[in-house]
Amino acid sequence: MAFRKFLPLFDRVLVERFTPETVTKGGIMLPEKSQGKVLQAKVVAVGPGAVNQKGNLQPVSVTVGEKVLLPEYGGTKVSLDDKDYFLFRDGDILGKYVE
Amino acid sequence: MAFRKFLPLFDRVLVERFTPETVTKGGIMLPEKSQGKVLQAKVVAVGPGAVNQKGNLQPVSVTVGEKVLLPEYGGTKVSLDDKDYFLFRDGDILGKYVE
Amino acid sequence: MAFRKFLPLFDRVLVERFTPETVTKGGIMLPEKSQGKVLQAKVVAVGPGAVNQKGNLQPVSVTVGEKVLLPEYGGTKVSLDDKDYFLFRDGDILGKYVE
Amino acid sequence: MAFRKFLPLFDRVLVERFTPETVTKGGIMLPEKSQGKVLQAKVVAVGPGAVNQKGNLQPVSVTVGEKVLLPEYGGTKVSLDDKDYFLFRDGDILGKYVE
Amino acid sequence: MAFRKFLPLFDRVLVERFTPETVTKGGIMLPEKSQGKVLQAKVVAVGPGAVNQKGNLQPVSVTVGEKVLLPEYGGTKVSLDDKDYFLFRDGDILGKYVE
Amino acid sequence: MAFRKFLPLFDRVLVERFTPETVTKGGIMLPEKSQGKVLQAKVVAVGPGAVNQKGNLQPVSVTVGEKVLLPEYGGTKVSLDDKDYFLFRDGDILGKYVE
């Protein structure tokens, strides 16, 4: 697994976006243009956290495996093992889905 | 309920805007253009708060269920269970209505 | 009273501008264009104050009922019970009138 | 006296500019255009000072009655009792004249 | 070795980019235009770290020999012994590859 | 002396620029255009220093009488007793000449 071999630095979080829905509920195939941008993602790796002004490590607020809501813009695309992931700063992630 | 399953991060507050009035007091239907932008909203979920410079958590200043006044601009629209909510930073919420 | 039901957050101050003079000292009616912008206002509600870097609450420097001088620009208009009020940050209020 | 009734907030200083010279040393009347902008002013009221990051009040560095040198730009004109005064931040005042 | 003789200052990290692939898996030579920008690099020298607000040295988060992922933009090209290296701030390096 | 009567505030330093050379070493008069901008100046008055974040006074790093090197741009011209002086922030002065 790619996320095993890559460790984000500081407060960066590596996420994998969910795949957009390509078929409507009624069964009709959606062209790529009509597929919405997917803002939901799964956390696959987290950095150790940023160092605050007192010199202490501030851990990130999400953990590997959690499902998060991403902001519409921002993030850095990184390719690991021919698969696309995205790096977001911990503070830019909007929220997480809890059961 | 959607807000049960979504947890905003840091000092973000998830609100649900009140529905605009579609009928005047005199009973006349208002077209969508004439319906004012609704700045009043109900808090449906709050983040744990931001971490201040001393590394301590600073809780948000509103609680779930409170009726708040939103600024005219800003906020991030998020769709949860096909319903529109808005995320605001705690510090951007103008005030709250108390009984 | 509207200000009873609305609580500004953080260091925000809710003020009610004084009504512009519509008649000159000599008794002549002033058209709306000639009425100056009123920068004097009465404080009707104050927030609990902003939280400083040490995590302590810094109370606002004005109190309800005081007459203050507003800056010419800035402030957020809010309508409460069909009456216009303005929200200013405590630090943006220029000064206050004391007896 | 106007400055008795007005109290600047935070580190604001209320000053009264000196009147520009309207007659040359040789006795010739100066038209208004030729009268230089007066940067010297007398302090008529001072705020209690700004609150620093430790939450302590930092008093302003000038006192009522002192003659100060103003920067060429900046300051906020305020009218008190039909007389023009100017509000400057304490830190924007360039210096003071001492005997 | 060049990196032995050059010591980056503060939180700067000297890296050597990996060489772009010039032959496809199928054995076809790639023209220079088709060679992707290489974002993977090896750390060849690190600064002592930046000094934080408390006056203490904050060591950098990577060590010599580690394989890191660079951001697409930024970095300063430096030539040492006719070979190109790049200086990045520690905080700008996206992550590192661990075995 | 003018600098006796004027006290700069905070970390401001009052300097008097040296007069530009108007004659070349060979004895030729220089027109005003050819006279270089003089960046060397003598300190004539210093402020008490700026207040740092801990609320303590940070004295300025130059003293009255020292010869300093000014930056090419910046500084505020002030006229005292019909003579031109310049105010610079302590941190903007590039260096000083020591014997």
Next chain:
Amino acid sequence: MAFRKFLPLFDRVLVERFTPETVTKGGIMLPEKSQGKVLQAKVVAVGPGAVNQKGNLQPVSVTVGEKVLLPEYGGTKVSLDDKDYFLFRDGDILGKYVE
């Protein structure tokens, strides 16, 4: 020596750029246009360091005589005894060459 008489203030570092190579290894004279910008320099004087937020002096990270690598842009040219030197902030110097 000029650097004996000039003391940079705060965290400024006075450097002397190395002279560009004017002859190729093969012995051909290089026109001025073809001579590269020299980014290597020798430290000739250093300031006492900047004062950090705790009010303590933070010494600069280079010492007189060290060979440093300058950034391509920035720095302030100063002429001392008809010779050109450059002032850089300590934090802008990229690195130093160690034996």
